[in-house]
Amino acid sequence: MTPPTSVTPPTAARLRSALPALFLVLLAAAGPWLSPHPVDVPVTAPYAGAGGGAPLGGDQLGRDVLSRLLAGGRELVASSLAVAALVTATAAVLGTVAALRPRAGRVVDRAADVLMLLPPVLGLLLVALSWPAGGRLAPALAAYVLGVPYAVRLVAAAAAPVVASGYVEAAVTGGERLGHLVVREVLPNLRATVLALFGLRFVAAVYVVATAGFLQVGPRPPAADWALMIRENAGGILLNPWAVLAPSLAIGLLAMSVNLAAAALGGV
Amino acid sequence: MAEPLTDTAGAAGGPAFRLRRSVGRRVVTVLTVLVHRALLLAVLLAVVFAAVELLPGDAATATAERGESAAGIAGRRALLGLDRPVAERFADWMAGLPTGDLGTSARGEPVAGLLARPFPDTLLLGGLALLVTFLASLALGGWAALRPGGRTDRAVSGGATAVLALPEFVVAVALVLVFAQWLEWLPAVTLAGGDGGPESWRMLVLPVVALAVPQIGWNTRIVRAALADEARAPHVEAAVLDGLPGHRVLLRHVLPGALPAIAAGLATSTGMLLGGAVVVETVFNHPGLGTVLAGAVSDRDGPVIAGVVAVAGAVVTGVLLLADLVRARASGGRP
Numbered sequence: 263m264t265p266p267t268s269v270t271p272p273t274a275a276r277l278r279s280a281l282p283a284l285f286l287v288l289l290a291a292a293g294p295w296l297s298p299h300p301v302d303v304p305v306t307a308p309y310a311g312a313g314g315g316a317p318l319g320g321d322q323l324g325r326d327v328l329s330r331l332l333a334g335g336r337e338l339v340a341s342s343l344a345v346a347a348l349v350t351a352t353a354a355v356l357g358t359v360a361a362l363r364p365r366a367g368r369v370v371d372r373a374a375d376v377l378m379l380l381p382p383v384l385g386l387l388l389v390a391l392s393w394p395a396g397g398r399l400a401p402a403l404a405a406y407v408l409g410v411p412y413a414v415r416l417v418a419a420a421a422a423p424v425v426a427s428g429y430v431e432a433a434v435t436g437g438e439r440l441g442h443l444v445v446r447e448v449l450p451n452l453r454a455t456v457l458a459l460f461g462l463r464f465v466a467a468v469y470v471v472a473t474a475g476f477l478q479v480g481p482r483p484p485a486a487d488w489a490l491m492i493r494e495n496a497g498g499i500l501l502n503p504w505a506v507l508a509p510s511l512a513i514g515l516l517a518m519s520v521n522l523a524a525a526a527l528g529g530v
Numbered sequence: 531m532a533e534p535l536t537d538t539a540g541a542a543g544g545p546a547f548r549l550r551r552s553v554g555r556r557v558v559t560v561l562t563v564l565v566h567r568a569l570l571l572a573v574l575l576a577v578v579f580a581a582v583e584l585l586p587g588d589a590a591t592a593t594a595e596r597g598e599s600a601a602g603i604a605g606r607r608a609l610l611g612l613d614r615p616v617a618e619r620f621a622d623w624m625a626g627l628p629t630g631d632l633g634t635s636a637r638g639e640p641v642a643g644l645l646a647r648p649f650p651d652t653l654l655l656g657g658l659a660l661l662v663t664f665l666a667s668l669a670l671g672g673w674a675a676l677r678p679g680g681r682t683d684r685a686v687s688g689g690a691t692a693v694l695a696l697p698e699f700v701v702a703v704a705l706v707l708v709f710a711q712w713l714e715w716l717p718a719v720t721l722a723g724g725d726g727g728p729e730s731w732r733m734l735v736l737p738v739v740a741l742a743v744p745q746i747g748w749n750t751r752i753v754r755a756a757l758a759d760e761a762r763a764p765h766v767e768a769a770v771l772d773g774l775p776g777h778r779v780l781l782r783h784v785l786p787g788a789l790p791a792i793a794a795g796l797a798t799s800t801g802m803l804l805g806g807a808v809v810v811e812t813v814f815n816h817p818g819l820g821t822v823l824a825g826a827v828s829d830r831d832g833p834v835i836a837g838v839v840a841v842a843g844a845v846v847t848g849v850l851l852l853a854d855l856v857r858a859r860a861s862g863g864r865p
Contacts, residue, residue: 372570378798378850379574379843383805384823384835391827391835392581465695473809476699479827492703496813499718503707510703514696521695522688 279526283461283519287343290335290516297329301486309498309505319502321495327505334486335512341402342471346464349409353463354456356410357417358444361425362434367418374411382408383477386470390479398481401474405467413459420455424448454527461524465517472513488512563854571847572624578839579620582832623836632837636829641837644822649841651728652811652818656803658734659741660849663803664796666746671753672780678758687754694747698806702740702813709736720816728816737810744806745799752795756788763787790857797853801846 298315299305304324305315312319318327360367377385382404389404390396396403424430425448433447449456474480475489483490488509495505623633632641674686693701710718720733728734760766761784769783811820819838826834 372573375570376574376577378801379571379846380578380839381801381805381842381846383808384839384842387823387827388578388581388835388839391830391832394830469695469697472697473699476697476809477812477824477827489697489699492699493812496703499703499707500711503711506703507707510700514700514704517695517697517700518692522691525691 276526280461280523283516283523286516286519287339290339290512293332293335297326297332299326299329301325301330301333302484309495309501311502312504318504318508321491321502321505322498327491327495327502327508330486330491331488331508331512334488334491334509335516337398337481337485338468338471338475338488338513339516341398342405342464342467345402345405345409345467345471346460348406349413349463349467350456350460352410353413353417353459354449354452355444357414358421358425358448358452359440360414360418361421361448362440362443370411370414370418374415377408377411380408382470383473386474387477387479390474398471401471401480402467404474405470408470409463409466413463416459417452417455420452421448424451458524458527461520461527465521465524468513468517468520559858560855563851563858567847567851567854571843574843575624575627575836575840576620578836579623582836583616583620627840632840633833635826635834636831641834644834645819645837645841648818648820648822651816652804652807652820653845655734655737655741655807655810655816655818656800656845658738659745659803659807660796660800662738662742663745663749663799666742667749667753667795668792670746670750671757672785674750674754675757675761675784676776676780678761683754686750690747690750690754692747694744694751696744696747698740698744698810699813701743702736702810705736705740706813718814720814722817733814733816737807737814737816740810740813741803741806745802748802749792749795749799753788753792756791756795757784759791760784760787786860790853790860793853793856797846797850800849801842804842804845 302325304320305326306320306324308320308322308324310316310320310324316326316328318331321327321330356366356370360370385408386401386404389407390400393400393403430443430447433443438447471480472489475487476493478490478493481487481490483494491509492506492513495502499506626633630642632645635641635644670686670690674683677683706718709716716735717730717733718736720728720737722728757780766779766783769779774783807818808820808823810816811818812824822834823838825831826838
């Protein structure tokens, strides 16, 4: 299990390591406003090379790759952020409860053990199959369900030493209610853990949501989406490599920068 | 993970008795671990069956021909046995699993037959990737752990952290661009040979590497951390003070204690590798479960997905079982 992370607040150097990730997230969010061309209208020949009005060339239908690249990250990033926030919030509360109430902790442990047997991609397909009308929400739901048990276990492990500390024991003996113990006594000491967890869950959500796009069980054409772009334009990889390379780089850089930021923030 | 329950009573009596006791204790450990893992798998299968069951509509309506009459659909529902109570069907499905009967697809074919050809291909891909992951992460993690905090350590650990979160298809696309398109060393697409499998081993290289790269990142960190933890143990310090050479200390004194953590890390990678294999197959047009699953999702064929989950779950359970046994052995039967 992950060792409990330090309870000291992150230093400036650690915060600086989150800057590349923050920049990419903001760029993805602002991207649709920066697109020079509409994302669903051909502006050049299919798989045309770079040049003219299309600096990264055209895609399978001759649509501008740069515009689709700028537009194709917002929803991926937004749904991943939403999933990460929800998983982290759920895990922060349930993990602390699991540390305070050993019986609940055992239930969480078993749930994580069971889920460990389900490859994430199969879990994703299962949810997509059960909820075909879900669109983008289906992969988000899959990412949430697949993420919670591990996250709860991680918070519970980090909360265990805090729960064993004198002042929490004093509060427990003092008859404080569970809600008070969780929110006022334990969680404030787990800020670093929760912050790192948020970053890790964000990367994991990007993995699930992007894989869903690639497997065509999330966003549907003609939506501009990085993962979908890679799938759609794979056939023209020889004619215009940028149509595949640019979205691959975008997803790759996002996953790497967020993971490095989470590692630095969590001090792991 | 739960600690395997073991017989911790001290061995008393003569050497023969002690030997018999230790064999008995080992059998108890193995059985307990086996039962524990089997129960977890059964719970997962129940959850999956319920998820498929909760689908609005069922296999009979999902595969209905356009304009098929309600009576026709009802007839097929009866044929597929979908008109029987849920509990009865679940019991039937579970009872069939150990015998290799994975149920019937929405089109009325046995699921086991559908998976019999593609599954070994996917398993080969995942298995090779697991082997590559094991060897590479052990080498890289060991190299980094030789001098903790050194330049190598920082480079290896940083690189591992950077790649461990990459989706497999992104790695696959990058490999195709570099090694197939630009350098033209390896094929970008898998061509099926006469037996339906890949035509040549060269077609396995890129898919296996694409699968392994993120897991190498993940496991290198685990190996490095486990080795560094174990290196602080007193018996290792004693070996160093005895003047044993570095590689001997690493292999004989540090590695054995670190093995349980390393095995557990590899076991968690197994599920990622099996799922990732399905995605990577799509990139390379590699024969395997990917095609079957894509068809099952578009047909809304729940039984096929449940069957794949059952088989994949069994494989992951097997690997986790091995990891449990490695830990039980390392702790010498002590919990």
